[in-house]
Amino acid sequence: SKPTAVHFSLIFFVMTTLIGGVAAYLGYSDLAEANVKLDQAQKDSQRDGVAVRKLDEEIQALKKLIGNEQEEVGLDNKTPNTVIGATELDIKTHADVLAEPTIKNTLIKLSAQLNQTKTELAAEQKAKNDLEAALQQLKSNMDKKVDEHRKARDSSEKDLADTQKVKEEEVGAKDQQIAALQKENEEILIELDQLRETNAKTIKDLENKNNTYASLIDTLRSRLDQVQKYSFEVPDGVVRTVDNSTGVVWINLGEADRLPKRMTFSVYRKAHQGIGRGEEDIIGAIEVTKILGPHLSEARIVGDDIYQPISPGDPIYTPLWGVGRPETFAISGIIDLDGDGKSDMDLLTRIIENANAKIDNQVTENGERTGDGLTVHTKFLVIGESPDVEAAKTDEQRDKMQELLAKMKEIREEARLKAVRVIGINDFLSYIGYKPQRRLFVPGSGVKSPIKQGAKVTGVNDVSTGTVSGAYTRGKGLKQQTSSGQTSKVFGTSN
Incomplete structure (x- = not known):
């Protein structure tokens, strides 16, 4: 703390008391010696007072130099409210990582850092000056270039x-x-429009004629096919042996021909008019049951004609299978194999695929066209039933039926242009030897019975003449009448 007059008075009083005490203690006998000592003590007290004042002045000057003039020095209690505590806090705050335990060392370190920073700043300034000089040089060069380009631009x-x-x-x-x-082009365009109008009618007339001729050609071709029925199909094999009692035949095809089991064939009479021409030359159907050898297989008879039984040497044929080659077909229309009014397309697909053949194009019952178009590898275009538009109950059904008819016409025209043979589903089934399995007729189902109703028309007059044979009208005693030799004119007259 700072010495005051009170302190000095107290010091003086203490010294005086000490002197008085000593004097009283020694007594008056040694008063002279005590006086001497008192004088010396007074001198020492004065000297100490001067030293204390000087020390206080030095402390105050040191506080001003440091910049912290707190009242307490803080030698024993270094708080921020003391000179030492505040000074240490200033060193840590302002010197940061360069702080040292003493002000001198901290100042030395800060001075060294400052000198280093000045050196770096001088180097940066020199680099800046060099860059500015280079920039001025570049600017001068650019000004020259700009002048040259300006002259060239002008x-x-x-x-x-x-x-x-x-x-x-x-x-x-x-x-x-x-x-x-x-102007000349406009005149030409006017003439061209006139020619286009004139030619449009001519083109339309020619198109109508072309369509008429195409329709006529199709009609004539259809009639010619019905009459001539050209066919380039050949038998796949022949029947070698027949056992009519068990309904089994043996054919000349087998393992070496890659014949699969359950393959069905149509059987033709020996004196046929051509393979694959129609149903009139087909006398039966067989299904392969066993492969017995390289060129021998056993088959069961699945259909025959009692008036033309299958016999050895009869040709067999199926369009589904060929030796060493897969066959492809196109299908169009509604496929109903057994006449029950339901689609049998899945069954037909299995029959074809089981024979290692495939369907490459199809017009489905929904009028959708699948496949990439008919090719030279398409063997037949098989045509199923066409929808009855008049039987449609809703406009949506009618639209779908008309769309199906359009697709069927489109693929048929494509077959005509690409020379793909078109056959009906019934002929196709006859060729492959397929026999429908359904035989049950359910009255009221809406499906026609497969059994024909009534007898065929014989051509005999329906009205009786009323005359009964004499064999039934003569009396029992009469003899049998002899024939006159004449027959009914209904069956023709003899020459």
Whole structure:
């Protein structure tokens, strides 16, 4: 704390008391010696007072130099409210990582850092000056380049103006030519429109004639096919042996021919008019049950004609199978194999695929077309039933039926253009030897019975003449009448 007059008075009083005490203690006998000592003590007290004042002045000067003039020095209690505590806090706060335990060392370290920073700043300033000098040099060079380009631009603009003037004169001449050509073109377009109108009628007439001729050709071709029934199909094999008692036959096809089991064949009479021409030459159907050898298989008879039984040497044929080659077919329309009014397309697909054949194009019952188009590898286009548009109950059904008819017509026209043979589903089933399995007729189901109703028309008059044979009208005693030798004119007259 700072010494005051009280402190000095107290010191003086203490010293005086000590002196008085000593004097009283020694007594008056040694008063002279005590006086001497008192004088010396007074001198020492004065000297100590001067030293204390000087020390206080030095402390105050040191506080001002440090910059922290707190009342307490803080030698024993270094808080921020003391000189030492505040000074240490300033060193840590302002010197940061350069802080040292003493002010001198901290100042030395800060001075060294400052000198280093000045050196780096001088180097940066020198680099900056060098860059500015280089920039000025570049600017000078760029100014020269700009002047050169400006002169070149002025020269180019002058040349451009001269060229543009020449081009404008040329464009003017071209515009005149274009105007003349446009006028000529308009006249030509008018003539072309007139020719187009004239030719449109001619083209339409020719198209109508072409469609008429195409329809006529299709009709004539259809009639010719019905009459001639050309066919390039050949038998796949022949029947070698027949056992009519068990309904089993043996054919000359087998393992070496890659014949699969359950393959069905149609059987033709020996004196046929051609394979694959129609149903009239087919006398039965067989299904392979066993492969017995390289060229021998056993088959069961699944259909035959009692008036033309299958016999050895009869040709067999199926379009589904060929030796060493898979066959492909196109299917169009509604496929109903057993006449029950339900689609049998899945069954037909299995029959074809089981024979290692495939369907490459199809017009489904929903009118959708699948496949990439008919090719030379398409063996037949098999046509199923067409929908009855008149039986449609809703507009949606009618639209679907009409769409199916359009697709069927489209694929049939494609077959005609690509020379793919078109056959009906019934002929196809006859060729492959397929026999429908359904035989049950359910009254009221809406499906027609497979059994024909009534007898065929014989051509005999329906009205009786009323005359009964004499064999039934004569009396029992009469003899049998003899024939006159004449027959009914219904069956013709004898020559």
